Amino acid sequence: MKNLVPVLLLLMFSTSVFSQVIAPDKSYSRRDEYMQKSKRKQRAGVIFLSVGAGLTAGGTALIVDGINRNNRSGNGNDELSSGEVEAVVGVFVTAIGVGFMCGSIPFFVGAHRSRAKALSLSLKTEHAPSYYKSSYSRQLYPALALRIPIGR
Numbered sequence: 001m002k003n004l005v006p007v008l009l010l011l012m013f014s015t016s017v018f019s020q021v022i023a024p025d026k027s028y029s030r031r032d033e034y035m036q037k038s039k040r041k042q043r044a045g046v047i048f049l050s051v052g053a054g055l056t057a058g059g060t061a062l063i064v065d066g067i068n069r070n071n072r073s074g075n076g077n078d079e080l081s082s083g084e085v086e087a088v089v090g091v092f093v094t095a096i097g098v099g100f101m102c103g104s105i106p107f108f109v110g111a112h113r114s115r116a117k118a119l120s121l122s123l124k125t126e127h128a129p130s131y132y133k134s135s136y137s138r139q140l141y142p143a144l145a146l147r148i149p150i151g152r
Helices: 004-018 030-073 082-120
Strands: 121-132 135-146
Touching: 030 082
Parallel strands: none
Antiparallel strands: 121 135
16 A cells, blocks of 8 residues: 555656647647648658659760760670660669659649648638528528538
């Protein structure tokens, strides 16, 4: 019993240390979170696409330069000349660049999905008919709108 109280106090204080708490912030919304996620994925996709395009262009330039160097030298030896090595390296660099460009596709798709989720969750102001003492008016009220696409 003597040891039970300190152990229980230790457990109570340690659970709050390891728990994650989202502070109740009035500006927090799932829409902003999804839009931020979409922007990050879009940025990553653009970076991958740009790096891939640069590597592909550089690799193509290496291939062309290697072929031209090989044609100028005209060596009939069985050894690899510098032009052939340059062309082989260019092929590898081009393949890596194409891989980077293909790798950017999932980022763009994910960004589109996150943006679609963000746009499907929104707070709208809707009108409701209000009847009071035989008079008709339209009253505004906030409504959470969730669009679910049917038929996809």
